[in-house]
Amino acid sequence: MAAGQAKAVFLTEYPVGTPQESQFELRDIDMPSIGEGEMLCRTVWMSVDPYMRGRMRPDVKSYIPPFALDEPLGGGAVSQVMESNISGFEPGDYVVDFAGGWKTHYVSKGDRTQKVDPNMAPLSAYLGVLGMPGLTAWAGVTQILEPKAGETIFVSGAAGAVGSVVCQLGKAKGCRVVASAGSPEKCKWLEEEAGVDVALNYKDYKNAGELAKALAKAAPDGVDCYFENVGGMHLEAALNCIAFGGRMALCGMISQYNNKEQEPGPPNLVNMIGRGVMARGFIVSEYADKAMEFAMEVAPLLAQGKIIFQESKYDALENAAQAFIGLFSGENFGKAVVRVGPDSV
Amino acid sequence: MAAGQAKAVFLTEYPVGTPQESQFELRDIDMPSIGEGEMLCRTVWMSVDPYMRGRMRPDVKSYIPPFALDEPLGGGAVSQVMESNISGFEPGDYVVDFAGGWKTHYVSKGDRTQKVDPNMAPLSAYLGVLGMPGLTAWAGVTQILEPKAGETIFVSGAAGAVGSVVCQLGKAKGCRVVASAGSPEKCKWLEEEAGVDVALNYKDYKNAGELAKALAKAAPDGVDCYFENVGGMHLEAALNCIAFGGRMALCGMISQYNNKEQEPGPPNLVNMIGRGVMARGFIVSEYADKAMEFAMEVAPLLAQGKIIFQESKYDALENAAQAFIGLFSGENFGKAVVRVGPDSV
Numbered sequence: 001m002a003a004g005q006a007k008a009v010f011l012t013e014y015p016v017g018t019p020q021e022s023q024f025e026l027r028d029i030d031m032p033s034i035g036e037g038e039m040l041c042r043t044v045w046m047s048v049d050p051y052m053r054g055r056m057r058p059d060v061k062s063y064i065p066p067f068a069l070d071e072p073l074g075g076g077a078v079s080q081v082m083e084s085n086i087s088g089f090e091p092g093d094y095v096v097d098f099a100g101g102w103k104t105h106y107v108s109k110g111d112r113t114q115k116v117d118p119n120m121a122p123l124s125a126y127l128g129v130l131g132m133p134g135l136t137a138w139a140g141v142t143q144i145l146e147p148k149a150g151e152t153i154f155v156s157g158a159a160g161a162v163g164s165v166v167c168q169l170g171k172a173k174g175c176r177v178v179a180s181a182g183s184p185e186k187c188k189w190l191e192e193e194a195g196v197d198v199a200l201n202y203k204d205y206k207n208a209g210e211l212a213k214a215l216a217k218a219a220p221d222g223v224d225c226y227f228e229n230v231g232g233m234h235l236e237a238a239l240n241c242i243a244f245g246g247r248m249a250l251c252g253m254i255s256q257y258n259n260k261e262q263e264p265g266p267p268n269l270v271n272m273i274g275r276g277v278m279a280r281g282f283i284v285s286e287y288a289d290k291a292m293e294f295a296m297e298v299a300p301l302l303a304q305g306k307i308i309f310q311e312s313k314y315d316a317l318e319n320a321a322q323a324f325i326g327l328f329s330g331e332n333f334g335k336a337v338v339r340v341g342p343d344s345v
Numbered sequence: 346m347a348a349g350q351a352k353a354v355f356l357t358e359y360p361v362g363t364p365q366e367s368q369f370e371l372r373d374i375d376m377p378s379i380g381e382g383e384m385l386c387r388t389v390w391m392s393v394d395p396y397m398r399g400r401m402r403p404d405v406k407s408y409i410p411p412f413a414l415d416e417p418l419g420g421g422a423v424s425q426v427m428e429s430n431i432s433g434f435e436p437g438d439y440v441v442d443f444a445g446g447w448k449t450h451y452v453s454k455g456d457r458t459q460k461v462d463p464n465m466a467p468l469s470a471y472l473g474v475l476g477m478p479g480l481t482a483w484a485g486v487t488q489i490l491e492p493k494a495g496e497t498i499f500v501s502g503a504a505g506a507v508g509s510v511v512c513q514l515g516k517a518k519g520c521r522v523v524a525s526a527g528s529p530e531k532c533k534w535l536e537e538e539a540g541v542d543v544a545l546n547y548k549d550y551k552n553a554g555e556l557a558k559a560l561a562k563a564a565p566d567g568v569d570c571y572f573e574n575v576g577g578m579h580l581e582a583a584l585n586c587i588a589f590g591g592r593m594a595l596c597g598m599i600s601q602y603n604n605k606e607q608e609p610g611p612p613n614l615v616n617m618i619g620r621g622v623m624a625r626g627f628i629v630s631e632y633a634d635k636a637m638e639f640a641m642e643v644a645p646l647l648a649q650g651k652i653i654f655q656e657s658k659y660d661a662l663e664n665a666a667q668a669f670i671g672l673f674s675g676e677n678f679g680k681a682v683v684r685v686g687p688d689s690v
Contacts, residue, residue: 054619062619063589231615244408253615265610270576270598272626274399274407279624281617 006031008072008103009320014056018258018328024321029072032107039084039108043340044094046101046317047076047127048324049161051283053257063283075101076132078116078123079108080344086110094118096126102320104340114291121302123343128161128335129302129309130295132284137165137227138294139287140249141173144280145225149174152219154238157229158199159186159310161335162251165298166227167196168307175225178218180211180234182330189333193308208236208266215241222246231256236266242277250281258328310334351376353417353448354665359401363603363673369666374417377452384429384453388685389439391446391662392421392472393669394506396628398602408628420446421477423461423468424453425689431455439463441471447665449685459636466647468688473506473680474647474654475640477629482510482572483639484632485594486518489625490570494519497564499583502574503544504531504655506680507596510643511572512541513652520570523563525556525579527675534678538653553581553611560586567591576601581611587622595626603673655679 008029015023034040051064052075058066067073077100081093089095089110097113099106116126128134140162147153153170157163158179167190170177177196181187187199198218205211215223215237222243228235231253238248256263272279287294301307312332314323317340326332353374360368379385396409397420403411412418422445426438434440434455442458444451461471473479485507492498498515502508503524512535515522522541526532532544543563550556560568560582567588573580576598583593601608617624632639646652657677659668662685671677 063621235614250614250618252618256615262612264612265614267607267609269580269595269610270601272624273595273597274628275626276408276628276631277626279617281620281622283619283621286621 004031006103006105007317009317010072011056011067011069013069014058015258017260019053019056019321019325021321021325024324026318029103032105034083034085034107036085037109039086039089039110040082040105041079041095041097041100041108042082042105042345043077043079043100043103044343045078045124045127046320046338046340047132048320048327048336048338049075049132050252050254050257050327052324053328063285073102074099076127077101077340078126079106080341089113089115094123096131102317104317118343120299124311124313124335124337125309127337128311129165129307130298133161133335134165134298135287135291135294136251136284137162137169138298139284139290140227140251140282141166141169142297143287143290144249144282145227145247147173147175147225150176151224152176152178152221152243153225153227154178154180154215154219154223154241155196155227155229156180156202156234156238157252157254158190158196159183159333160229161309163227163229164190164194164309164334165307167194168301169298170225171195172301172306176219178215178223180230183333186333189310202234205233208233208240212237212240225249227251228253230254232263236268239266239268239271239277242271242275244275246275246277248277248279250279254328312336314338316340349376349449351448351450352662354662355416356401356412356414356418358414359403360398360603362605364398364401364666364670366666366670369669371663374448377450379428379430379452381430382454384431384434384455385427385450386424386440386442386445386453387427387450387690388422388424388445388448389688390423390469390472391665391683391685392477393446393665393672393681393683394420394477395597395599395602395672397669398673408630418447419444421472422446422685423471424451425686434458434460439468441476447662449662463688465644469656469658469680469682470654472682473656474510474643474652478506478680479510479643480632480636480639481596481629482507482514483643484629484635485572485596485627486511486514487642488632488635489594489627490572490592492518492520492570495521496569497521497523497566497588498570498572499523499525499560499564499568499586500541500572500574501525501547501579501583502597502599503535503541504528504678505574506654508572508574509535509539509654509679510652512539513646514643515570516540517646517651521564523560523568525575528678531678534655547579550578553578553585557582557585570594572596573598575599577608581613584611584613584616584622587616587620589620591620591622593622593624595624599673657681659683661685
C-alpha cells in the first residue's frame with residue numbers, strides 16, 4: 001500500500017466561457033488498491049491540453065466523452081509504478097498514459113501505456129515534444145501537409161507545444177516557415193532560437209485583413225501549407241494567402257473554445273475552390289499506430305538540437321487549474337506541465 | 346467566308362450583386378476570317394455556368410482571368426466547323442471548346458478542342474452530362490469523395506447540371522443519396538426519376554439548424570460524403586451532420602456569388618477536427634487529363650438509362666443573359682443551354 005494521502009482535482013461545474021479556478025476543487029480521495037492485471041502509479045508530471053476544454057461541454061457529442069462532475073478529471077501524465085500485478089511493469093518503472101492526469105495516484109490496467117526512459121530525456125518531455133503534442137505536430141506535417149522543400153508553411157499557435165514542433169519540422173524539411181504567436185518574447189524565441197523565418201505577433205493586428213497583409217508580405221509566394229491551431233482571424237488570413245494547391249491541417253481552433261455562442265466562420269472559404277485547397281481536420285489518436293515512426297524521426301532531431309522546446313512548469317496539483325486556464329490566456333509558453341510528485345521517491 | 350452577320354454578347358458593366366439583363370448587350374461583330382492553323386466555327390449551343398459570375402469580378406485574383414468589357418464574353422459551346430486550316434478538323438465536324446460561348450461565330454486554334462459525335466448523344470449533352478459539368482461531378486465523386494457502397498452522400502444543388510450527375514453516380518455506386526434542391530418539382534424528379542433516397546426542398550427550412558434537423562433524419566448514420574455546390578446554410582448543415590471520417594468535395598458556393606459583401610462562413614468548422622473530416626476545393630480543369638476515364642464510366646451509364654438528365658433550353662443568343670441570370674434564381678432545372686444556331690446548315 002502506498003503511503004500518504006491521495007488527492008485528485010474535480011470539476012465542480014461545467015464552465016461557460018473561460019474556465020474559472022473556482023470551478024476546480026482539489027479533494028482527498030481514497031488511496032486506490034489494485035487487483036489482478038492492474039498496477040498502482042503515482043503521478044510525477046501531468047499535462048494540461050486545449051482539447052480538455054471540449055470535454056467540459058456535457059452536451060456536445062465528440063470523439064471523447066465529457067468529464068463527469070463526480071469523478072476526478074483525467075488526462076495524460078508521466079508516472080512511476082509503485083505496485084504492479086502486470087507482467088512487464090515493475091515498481092520503479094516510468095510510464096506515460098492517459099489516466100494519470102489531475103491526481104496523485106491511480107490504478108492503470110497498462111493498456112495504452114508506454115514505458116519511458118528517464119535517462120533519454122527529461123520526464124516532462126514525454127508529455128510534450130516526445131508525447132502527444134509532438135506526435136500531433138508530426139502527424140499534421142508528415143501525414144497531411146506533406147510539405148516539399150522550398151514551400152512555405154504558416155503555423156498559428158506557433159509557440160505552443162504543438163506549433164513549436166511544427167515550425168522546427170518545417171525548417172528541418174527545408175521550408176520557409178512563417179509563425180504566429182501572441183507576444184514579443186515568443187516571437188523572439190521563434191525567430192532566434194527555433195529558427196523560423198518570420199514570426200508575427202498577432203496581437204499587433206486588429207483583424208484578419210491586417211494579419212493577412214502581414215502574412216502576404218512574410219509569404220510572398222503564398223502559403224502552401226497551413227497548420228491551424230487557433231481558428232478565427234488566423235484561418236481567414238491563411239485562406240486569403242493560401243497558394244494554389246495549398247493544404248491545411250486543422251488541429252485546433254483554440255480561439256473558439258471558450259465562446260459562449262458559436263462565432264461565424266471565415267467568409268472566404270470559397271478560396272478553397274478556386275485555389276484547389278485541401279483541408280483535413282484530425283485528432284492525434286488517428287495516428288496512434290505511427291508513434292514509433294514519429295519517435296524515430298523526432299528523437300534524432302531532438303538529440304541534434306534541431307528541435308528545441310519550451311515548457312511552462314507549474315508546481316503542485318493545487319495549481320493545475322491555473323495551468324489549464326493559462327492555455328487560453330496565452331500565458332503559457334511552450335508545453336504547460338504540472339509537477340505532481342518528485343521524479344523519484 | 347461564312348454568310349450572314351456575326352453577333353456576340355458583351356458585358357457593358359461589371360455586376361454588383363445579382364447580374365441584370367441590362368448589363369449584357371448583343372452586338373454585331375465582324376465575321377472573323379482565319380489564318381494558318383485556325384478554323385472558323387459557328388456556335389450551335391452555348392453553355393451558361395455559375396463559374397462565369399466569378400469572371401465578372403475584375404478585382405478578384407482567380408484561376409481564370411476576368412472578362413473584359415470591350416471583348417465578347419466567352420465560355421463553353423458546341424459548334425460546327427465551317428472552314429478549317431487545321432488538319433484533322435474538317436468543315437461539318439462538330440466540336441466542343443471553350444471559345445464559342447456568347448457568340449455566333451469564332452476562330453478556334455483547335456487547342457483544348459474535342460470532336461464530338463452528333464449520333465451518340467444530343468449535341469447539347471456535350472455541354473452537360475457529357476461535358477464539363479459531368480466531368481466535374483465525376484471528378485468530385487471518384488477523385489475526392491471516393492464513396493463506398495452503403496455510405497451516405499449529401500448533394501446540394503442536386504437538380505443542377507453537376508448535382509444531378511453526382512446523385513446518380515452515388516446511386517450507381519450503391520450509396521444512400523440525400524439531395525437538396527429548390528422546388529417541389531425538382532425534388533419530385535430527383536426522387537422519382539433520378540432515384541435519390543430523399544430529396545429536401547431547402548426552401549422549406551428557414552435556417553441551417555432546421556435544414557440540419559431534416560438532414561439528420563434523412564441521413565441517420567451521418568453524412569459520409571458531402572458534395573458542395575451551394576455554400577451558406579447547406580455547408581453548415583452538412584458540417585453538423587458529417588460523419589467521423591467524412592469527406593467534402595467543394596465544387597461551388599452559388600449562394601455566395603452575388604453577395605455584395607462577403608458573408609460569414611459556417612460557425613461549426615471545428616467539427617472537422619473532432620470528426621477527422623477532409624474537405625477539398627477543386628476546379629474541373631485540374632482533372633482535364635481524366636476526360637477519357639470519365640467518358641468510359643459515364644457513357645455506359647447514360648446508354649443504360651442509369652443516368653438521366655434535365656435541360657433548361659433557351660432559344661437564341663438574345664436570351665443568353667436571361668439563361669445566365671436564371672442560374673442564380675433557381676429558375677433553371679438541370680443544365681441551362683442556349684440554342685445559338687441550328688444543328689446543321
